[in-house]
Amino acid sequence: MIALTRFRLAAYVRSHRAFQPLIGLLVLLAILYGAPLPPGAELGAMADSAAILIPVFAWAARGLLDNEPDEQRMIAITAVGRREAVVGLGAAWIFNAGLAAISFAVLTLRLSARPEVAAVLAGIGLHLIAILVGTTLGALTSRPVLSSPAASTLALLLGYLAVLLLSLTGLPWLTVPLMLWMREAHQGELLAHFPALAAWSLLWPLIGLAAYGRLRRTRP
Amino acid sequence: MLSNVDLAFARGDVTEIVGRNGAGKSTLLRLLAGLLRPVDGTISERPDVVGYAPERFPVDQPFTVADYLRHMARIRRTDPGAVQTWAERLGMDHLLGHRLADLSKGSAHKVGLAQALLGGPGLLILDEPFAGLDAATRAELPLIIREVAERGGLVVVSDHQGDLRGFPDLRRIEVGGTTAREVAPEVAGAEPDDPADSGPPEAVTILEVVVTLSRARELADRLRGEGHTVRISEAEVAE
Numbered sequence: 001m002i003a004l005t006r007f008r009l010a011a012y013v014r015s016h017r018a019f020q021p022l023i024g025l026l027v028l029l030a031i032l033y034g035a036p037l038p039p040g041a042e043l044g045a046m047a048d049s050a051a052i053l054i055p056v057f058a059w060a061a062r063g064l065l066d067n068e069p070d071e072q073r074m075i076a077i078t079a080v081g082r083r084e085a086v087v088g089l090g091a092a093w094i095f096n097a098g099l100a101a102i103s104f105a106v107l108t109l110r111l112s113a114r115p116e117v118a119a120v121l122a123g124i125g126l127h128l129i130a131i132l133v134g135t136t137l138g139a140l141t142s143r144p145v146l147s148s149p150a151a152s153t154l155a156l157l158l159g160y161l162a163v164l165l166l167s168l169t170g171l172p173w174l175t176v177p178l179m180l181w182m183r184e185a186h187q188g189e190l191l192a193h194f195p196a197l198a199a200w201s202l203l204w205p206l207i208g209l210a211a212y213g214r215l216r217r218t219r220p
Numbered sequence: 221m222l223s224n225v226d227l228a229f230a231r232g233d234v235t236e237i238v239g240r241n242g243a244g245k246s247t248l249l250r251l252l253a254g255l256l257r258p259v260d261g262t263i264s265e266r267p268d269v270v271g272y273a274p275e276r277f278p279v280d281q282p283f284t285v286a287d288y289l290r291h292m293a294r295i296r297r298t299d300p301g302a303v304q305t306w307a308e309r310l311g312m313d314h315l316l317g318h319r320l321a322d323l324s325k326g327s328a329h330k331v332g333l334a335q336a337l338l339g340g341p342g343l344l345i346l347d348e349p350f351a352g353l354d355a356a357t358r359a360e361l362p363l364i365i366r367e368v369a370e371r372g373g374l375v376v377v378s379d380h381q382g383d384l385r386g387f388p389d390l391r392r393i394e395v396g397g398t399t400a401r402e403v404a405p406e407v408a409g410a411e412p413d414d415p416a417d418s419g420p421p422e423a424v425t426i427l428e429v430v431v432t433l434s435r436a437r438e439l440a441d442r443l444r445g446e447g448h449t450v451r452i453s454e455a456e457v458a459e
C-alpha cells in the first residue's frame with residue numbers, strides 16, 4: 001500500500017496538475033495574510049484558514065484521484081485489491097497535509113503575538129478535520145463516482161457552498177459546522193467546546209467516506 | 221450484460237475468449253480479474269496474484285518505462301530486477317529510458333504485458349495481447365503463456381486475431397447473446413465475419429514466401445503459432 005501511495009503521489013506531482021491547487025492555495029494565502037494578524041486573533045485566523053481551505057483540499061484530492069487513467073486504476077485494483085480506494089484517499093490526505101502545512105507556516109509567520117499552545121493545537125485539529133472534509137468531497141466528485149468533468153466541478157463547488165449555507169442555518173447539525181468553527185473561534189469559545197465540535201465535525205466526512213467506499217464497490 | 225454464465229477453470233488452463241466486437245469479452249475478463257462484481261452469483265477461488273493487461277495500455281502517465289515498471293514491481297512486492305528480465309524477453313529493453321507518452325502503440329502494449337507478468341501471476345488476464353505487437357514478441361508471447369500455465373497459473377486471453385490457434389489444450393469460451401459458454405476448439409474461433417474460419421475444411425495449398433535469413437525463424441514461429449505447417453529451405457540469395 002505504501003508503494004502504491006508513493007506511485008500516486010509521484011504521478012500527481014510529476015504531471016504538474018498538482019500546481020493547480022497549489023496556485024489556488026497561494027492566492028488564498030495572499031488574500032488572507034496580506035496584513036499581519038493582530039494579537040488575540042490567532043485562533044480565529046486558524047479557524048478561518050481551516051474552513052476556507054476546504055475547497056482547495058477537495059480540488060487537490062479530486063485532481064490526485066483523477067490524475068490516474070482509468071485503465072491504470074484497474075491495474076492497481078488487480079495488484080492490491082479493493083484497498084486501492086483506501087490508498088487513493090490516503091495519498092490525497094498526505095498531499096493535502098502538505099498544503100495545510102504551507103498554509104499553517106504562512107499563518108504563523110503573520111502572527112503579531114505568540115499564540116497559546118491550546119490555540120495552536122485546536123488550530124491544527126481544525127486543519128486536520130478540514131483536510132478530511134476536503135478529501136471526502138474530492139473523492140465523492142472524482143471520476144469513478146462522477147464521470148463528467150463539468151458535473152464533477154459543479155458538484156464540488158456546490159457541495160462546499162451547501163456545507164457553508166447549511167452551517168449558517170438554524171440546523172447546523174445537518175452538516176460540518178464551519179460557521180460555528182469560525183464564530184466560536186473569534187468569540188473565544190472554541191477551546192471550551194472543541195472536543196464536542198470536533199466529534200460532530202468528523203461525523204459527516206466519515207459518513208461521506210463510507211458512501212464513497214460503497215459507491216466504489218460497483219464503480220471500479 | 222452477461223447472464224447464466226457457469227464456467228470453471230483448473231490450474232494450468234489456458235483459455236481463449238472469442239466473440240464479436242462488443243459481445244462482452246472485456247466485461248467477462250474484468251469479472252474474472254475481480255474488477256467488476258457480478259450483480260448476481262459469485263466468482264470463487266480466484267488466485268491471490270492477478271496480472272491484468274488491458275486492451276489499451278494507459279500511456280498518459282509521467283514516467284519512463286523503467287520508472288513505471290519499477291513502481292509496479294514494488295506495488296506487487298516483487299524484485300525490481302525482474303523488470304530488466306521481462307523487458308529483454310518482450311524485446312523492449314532499449315525502451316526502458318523512454319517516456320511512456322512517447323511510446324508507439326505496440327511498445328506501450330508491451331509495457332502493459334510486462335507489468336501484468338511481474339510478480340508471477342496465478343491468474344493472468346490478457347485483453348487482446350497480440351494487438352500491435354511485432355513478430356518476435358508475437359512468437360514469444362505463446363511461450364510465456366505456456367510457462368505461466370506450466371507452473372500452475374491460469375491464463376485467460378481475449379484474442380480476436382486468433383494468434384493462439386494451435387496452442388496445445390487451448391480452451392475456448394464464446395461470448396455472445398448475453399452469455400458465455402465453452403465451445404469446442406474447432407467451432408470457436410470461427411468469427412461470423414471471418415469467412416476463412418467458417419464452413420467445411422478447405423483444401424490446402426503451398427505458399428512460398430521469400431524472407432531475409434535473419435527474419436526467417438521469427439516468421440516461421442509466428443506462422444506455426446497460427447497453426448500452419450512451415451518448412452524452411454536452404455538459404456539462397458534472392459535476385
